[in-house]
Amino acid sequence: MRIGIAGYGRIVELMHNSLIRKVEGLELTAIYDVTEERRKHAEARGLQTYSNLDLFLSDALIDVVLIAAPTQYHYSIALKALQYGKHLIIEKPVAMNAQEAIEIQKKAIEMNRVVTLFHNRRFDPDFQFVQSILKSSEIGKVLFLERSHHMDGAGVEFGIQSYNPKWRIMDIKGGGVLLDWGVHLIDQLQQLNLGSVVSFTGSSYKMGWHQGDADDYVNSTIAFENGLLATIEIHSLSNVDKPSWTIVGERGSVVVYKDKAFVNVRGATSEMREIPRLSRFASEVIYTSFLLEIEGKGKCIVTLDEAIKTMHWIDQIRKNEVLMGEVSKWRV
Numbered sequence: 001m002r003i004g005i006a007g008y009g010r011i012v013e014l015m016h017n018s019l020i021r022k023v024e025g026l027e028l029t030a031i032y033d034v035t036e037e038r039r040k041h042a043e044a045r046g047l048q049t050y051s052n053l054d055l056f057l058s059d060a061l062i063d064v065v066l067i068a069a070p071t072q073y074h075y076s077i078a079l080k081a082l083q084y085g086k087h088l089i090i091e092k093p094v095a096m097n098a099q100e101a102i103e104i105q106k107k108a109i110e111m112n113r114v115v116t117l118f119h120n121r122r123f124d125p126d127f128q129f130v131q132s133i134l135k136s137s138e139i140g141k142v143l144f145l146e147r148s149h150h151m152d153g154a155g156v157e158f159g160i161q162s163y164n165p166k167w168r169i170m171d172i173k174g175g176g177v178l179l180d181w182g183v184h185l186i187d188q189l190q191q192l193n194l195g196s197v198v199s200f201t202g203s204s205y206k207m208g209w210h211q212g213d214a215d216d217y218v219n220s221t222i223a224f225e226n227g228l229l230a231t232i233e234i235h236s237l238s239n240v241d242k243p244s245w246t247i248v249g250e251r252g253s254v255v256v257y258k259d260k261a262f263v264n265v266r267g268a269t270s271e272m273r274e275i276p277r278l279s280r281f282a283s284e285v286i287y288t289s290f291l292l293e294i295e296g297k298g299k300c301i302v303t304l305d306e307a308i309k310t311m312h313w314i315d316q317i318r319k320n321e322v323l324m325g326e327v328s329k330w331r332v
Helices: 010-022 036-043 053-057 071-083 098-111 125-136 165-169 177-191 284-294 304-318
Strands: 002-006 027-032 048-050 064-067 087-091 115-118 142-150 197-206 217-224 229-235 245-249 252-256 260-265 271-274 321-323
Touching (some): 002 010, 010 027, 010 064, 010 284, 036 048, 064 071, 098 304, 177 197, 177 217, 177 229
Parallel strands (some): 002 027, 002 064, 064 087, 087 115, 142 229, 197 321
Antiparallel strands (some): 260 271
């Protein structure tokens, strides 16, 4: 199966290139990018390059397209690629909103093509540790769960300088922490199967720190039918070493960092447990399950239905995007 990449940016270099090389039955053949420097970079690696999207998509040697362009362009590239008969892997988020994601799904069904999403944070060791804790009932029935992500900056320095690294803090291009990290955190919560949601509140904020016009702080509270309360907090203007997970149960609590966790069961000594380092190939299963579905031998481990559900949550939070000093609440 031959794959072409639309948007040869930093995430491709850091993650997708090595995954594509490792996955048996997948070969990288071509690149589409709007910047000459990135095309030259790809050509130096022996790849066919295109500056025109239609010429790229009309290449009969390409079976699969990985969409790794800025979020603003996911929808338009996806619809066009599907029309050309390509199967798709789409970097998160799937699109700018749920409606765009639904239209991508409709087109995929019409063209009988397979689409998956790169929700790679499902395979992070700290998340898998949380899954194991919840399955073990070690701390009893879970009453409260907090998922936090703090970072010092929105990742502008991460971007490709020859394109426009500031797209990550530009609202029109899909920048901001909600579409960047909120997608991951919401997807993780949904994967935990915590129960039926009875109320959901949330807001995204533009803190006004002169770092673009996209949101840089998000909080959300989700109440479940079984009594569990969960919160999400994302902050791109904080370098606080805050736990990624805090879980409180009837018999104890767990605090989880990227590399370690502290398990506190009532009546027992607090226990520190190491969390293994993240393997760069942890998300390989996204690719392998995708290929199996194309061959009719399995199903994608990340589905469009799941991505659409995530985007519905994102949309509800974005309805309450506010500037610093304003107050906004909503409830569904």
